Amino acid sequence: MAGDFRQSLAPHANGVSSVSLLWFFVLTLILALVSGCTPDVEVDEPEPSETTMGADQLIAAAQSFYDCMSGAGLPVELVENHDGYESVVQFTGDLWLMIRSPEGGTLRWPSNDEREHDPEALAMAQAFFDDSMVPGLMIDGVDHSMVYTRCLERSGYNQHAAWGSTNMDFDLVSRQIESNNAWAGCARSNGWPMIQDSQASIDPDESDWPTVLIPVTITAEELRTLVEACPTFNPEQQEYLSQWWHIETTGQYPPDYMPDPSLDFVVPSLQYSTNPEDEPTAEEAAALENISALYGVLYEKKNEYWANKVGN
Numbered sequence: 463m464a465g466d467f468r469q470s471l472a473p474h475a476n477g478v479s480s481v482s483l484l485w486f487f488v489l490t491l492i493l494a495l496v497s498g499c500t501p502d503v504e505v506d507e508p509e510p511s512e513t514t515m516g517a518d519q520l521i522a523a524a525q526s527f528y529d530c531m532s533g534a535g536l537p538v539e540l541v542e543n544h545d546g547y548e549s550v551v552q553f554t555g556d557l558w559l560m561i562r563s564p565e566g567g568t569l570r571w572p573s574n575d576e577r578e579h580d581p582e583a584l585a586m587a588q589a590f591f592d593d594s595m596v597p598g599l600m601i602d603g604v605d606h607s608m609v610y611t612r613c614l615e616r617s618g619y620n621q622h623a624a625w626g627s628t629n630m631d632f633d634l635v636s637r638q639i640e641s642n643n644a645w646a647g648c649a650r651s652n653g654w655p656m657i658q659d660s661q662a663s664i665d666p667d668e669s670d671w672p673t674v675l676i677p678v679t680i681t682a683e684e685l686r687t688l689v690e691a692c693p694t695f696n697p698e699q700q701e702y703l704s705q706w707w708h709i710e711t712t713g714q715y716p717p718d719y720m721p722d723p724s725l726d727f728v729v730p731s732l733q734y735s736t737n738p739e740d741e742p743t744a745e746e747a748a749a750l751e752n753i754s755a756l757y758g759v760l761y762e763k764k765n766e767y768w769a770n771k772v773g774n
Contacts, residue, residue, distance in 0.1 A: 520549035520624055527551050527619035534609045536601070545626035551619065553601075558583075560590050562598035563614075563621055567591055572602075573708040584771065635672060638721050642674045645723035648692035654680075660724070671724055678727045682755040686762075695722050695763040722764075727756060 524540060528551050531538045537555045540548045553559055558577060561568040569587060577583040583603070590600055599610035613619070642660040649657040660672040676685070699720060706716045715721075742750065 517545070517547050517549070517626075519618075520626070521547055523617050523619045524549040524551055524624055526617035527613050530613035530616060531609070534606075534613070536606060536609065543624055543626040547626065549626065550621075550624045558600075558602045560587060560598070560600040561610075562591065562596045564596055570707050571704075578704075634715055634719075634721070637719070638724055639672045641721050642672055642723045642725075645692050645694065645725070646674045649674075649676075649688060652688055652691045654688065673724045673726050675726055675728045676756075678753060678756065680756065682752075682759050685756055685759045689759065689763075693763070694725060694760060695767065696720075697763075697767050700764075700767065725760060727753065 520543070525548075528538055528540050531551065537553055537557070538551050539554050541550045541552055543549045556572045557570065558572050558575065559568060559570040569591070571578040586600075586603065590598065597611050597614055598605075598607040600606065639660055646657050646659050654677075657674060657676060660674050680688070699722065703716070703719060706719070
């Protein structure tokens with residue numbers, strides 16, 4: 463698989479400097495490479511929201527989503543968000559749970575369940591997350607995507623917005639910065655003195671995730687040498703985290719969990735035509751090819767790990 467889908471729900475860096483339309487092209491390329499409610503019930507609820515929804519809107523959307531999902535017999539509960547409002551809908555029980563939502567993906571295996579190592583179950587999970595359609599929901603191998611989609615559309619529920627004004631776990635942010643800066647220090651000691659430490663956002667309500675920025679001028683060969691000296695993925699930590707999600711249902715990370723460093727590239731700002739029929743210039747094509755190769759190296763070990771999981 464392309465990664466830990468549960469972990470993918472954590473905030474990601476979206477505030478890196480000089481990111482332009484190139485990022486859209488690159489992300490599309492990378493994803494291509496690696497990656498009910500009764501019909502007669504009308505719900506008058508807010509449209510799908512931004513993360514700036516007010517408390518009343520969050521609560522109303524969550525209640526509507528909860529009523530729709532529970533009314534369809536799905537195992538959900540309402541819980542409080544960071545601000546103390548009952549605006550978060552979570553699944554209950556020891557489930558094999560797979561979710562594709564507009565905000566990210568979730569994969570949770572039941573505890574003491576051999577399906578996590580079963581080739582057919584792993585292939586089903588891979589196919590589920592390879593599907594470009596969102597949203598989607600499977601519980602214990604049963605597809606509930608139609609119900610889930612209908613409930614999302616009718617309620618306007620947004621999982622990220624539901625958590626309230628502060629989407630970050632500040633303890634996890636602190637550990638992320640510690641991991642990031644240890645990696646940055648290693649990079650500086652291995653011939654890249656321009657790589658700087660990451661810092662927490664000044665605004666506590668910002669969702670920019672602490673990230674170390676690597677110069678895009680680095681070559682794929684140089685980056686591979688660097689990540690060999692300063693690893694970017696810890697398979698033992700990933701195994702530990704996967705086991706944790708078997709028993710933890712609140713969405714909280716282990717208290718001693720140390721995340722892998724969050725890394726990205728300083729992408730040059732280039733002007734691109736908005737006409738999809740226009741061919742990229744030689745400069746644009748070279749930039750896309752280079753950044754694609756860099757991301758391939760950066761996530762190589764993690765992709766190998768998940769590919770091995772599926773293969774075994």
